[in-house]
Amino acid sequence: MATTETPAEPLSIGQVAERTGLSVHALRFYEREGLLVGPVRRTAGGRRRYTAADVDWLLICVRLRESGMPLADLKQFAELVRRGPGNEAERLQLLDAHQRRVEEQIQALEECRSVIAWKVGVYAEHLARDEAGGLWDPTVRDGLRPS
Amino acid sequence: MATTETPAEPLSIGQVAERTGLSVHALRFYEREGLLVGPVRRTAGGRRRYTAADVDWLLICVRLRESGMPLADLKQFAELVRRGPGNEAERLQLLDAHQRRVEEQIQALEECRSVIAWKVGVYAEHLARDEAGGLWDPTVRDGLRPS
DNA sequence: CTACGATCTGGAGCGAGGTCTAGATCAAGT
DNA sequence: ACTTGATCTAGACCTCGCTCCAGATCGTAG
Known part of the structure; x- marks a missing residue:
């Protein structure tokens, strides 16, 4: 799965922008909108530090968006994941419906x-x-x- | 290519909406935006009367829009057609570029x-x-x- | 220490593509 | 004549998905 050759070192927002193709603005916007699964870590000074998992999630998001999934659905999906195990059926349904739409x-x-x-x-x-x-x-x- | 079994009888905006899938609002909007090739005929009372040619053009528009052509390009295309023969190369270029994008x-x-x-x-x-x-x-x- | 670029926040602004409202008019049925 | 429904215009408004500011702060290089 190592989508980004997971170097374990956290990335700055700019670096994440580079490798996801999203703008730094969009990244902050996505975060505000609750599209990320977990809260993003911060440095002492308050700068965002993204993990490889964050980036992987964002790469999925990019694909879903590219294929026309609305942010609202993306948010719902993120919420399901955030809630943890137990709702896999719902997640599957969401993805499956989208796949058909694609x-x-x-x-x-x-x-x-x-x-x-x-x-x-x-x-x-x-x-x-x-x-x-x-x-x-x-x-x-x-x-x-x-x- | 009798797309609508061209009955030669002009259609009301509502009828055109039905057979193009566009809303009457959208039809008026498209007209205002200059997306139609010719001016739409009117009844004595001021109601629009669409010809089969109008509908055919709109059906093309719908396809181009569905495939993501921006209204601006559609407008440009309409302008080329409106100007009459002599710019077929330009029209071809426009369509061809779009086809590649699709x-x-x-x-x-x-x-x-x-x-x-x-x-x-x-x-x-x-x-x-x-x-x-x-x-x-x-x-x-x-x-x-x-x- | 100083500069300079990257990042921070909250909120305003934007472009695309329509959609909807208000208030008037037209046309057809009874 | 009256009612009903479709259409008319101009213009305000809406959603979506970002994008961009202002003004402050962080962090690194010289």
């Missing part, structure tokens, strides 16, 4: 892709004809009826 | 899906073990407590 999303995107590809094809063909020596009738306004 | 999106989603699937697997296995007779540490009692 699959639907992929489906939808693939349909879109094919519609767009068809449109691209129409334009490409149009341009080919055009450049290849003007069978293009200048009196016809844009032959692409099913726009 | 493909990247699908890629990304598929990676997410596999990460999530792995997580789901972890929980499923955990639950299976748990229900099948507890290698699960019995000193950790069910985390349910009066919260």
Whole structure:
């Protein structure tokens, strides 16, 4: 699982930002919103020190967000984890539901892709004809009826 | 490509909402934003009358939006079409760029899906073990407590 | 000691993409 | 004529997910 080659040394917020792709602003924001499982440790002076586990969790969060999970769901998931063992079924349900949504999303995107590809094809063909020596009738306004 | 079995009879905004999936609010909003190619016709009384071509365009818009094209790009595309023939190369470029973005999106989603699937697997296995007779540490009692 | 960059907090601000309200008008049924 | 429901306009408002400030503090390098 060693997602970040777990060096056991805690990381600063900037370092975590680098390796998660989240901004330091976003990291603080996530924390305020209760999206992290545990409270983040601090130095004597009050600076955040993230553990490897924190980073791993954040990397999961990033994937879930990328795939469109709303922060509210992420928060709920974090809460379940925070409460400790005993609610694994709920966690599974949450993830499973999301997984299905992701699959639907992929489906939808693939349909879109094919519609767009068809449109691209129409334009490409149009341009080919055009450049290849003007069978293009200048009196016809844009032959692409099913726009 | 009779997307809506083009009855040549113009449609009310409500009917268009039904067959595009956009709300009437969104339809008016899109119009204000200049996302439509032509100006929508009106009845004597001022009600919008959409043509089949309008609906076809909107259906394309819906696909482009679904696949994450920002309204700004949609607007630009509409402007190109509005200006008439002569800029097909630009239109093609716009669509082609979007198509590539959609493909990247699908890629990304598929990676997410596999990460999530792995997580789901972890929980499923955990639950299976748990229900099948507890290698699960019995000193950790069910985390349910009066919260 | 001094500088300088990174981080801290609380809260304001922002961009995208709509959504909703108010108050008026239109159109159709009875 | 009356009622009902769909539509009209302009503009205020909303959610989401951050982003950015101001002003203070920390921590390290010289």
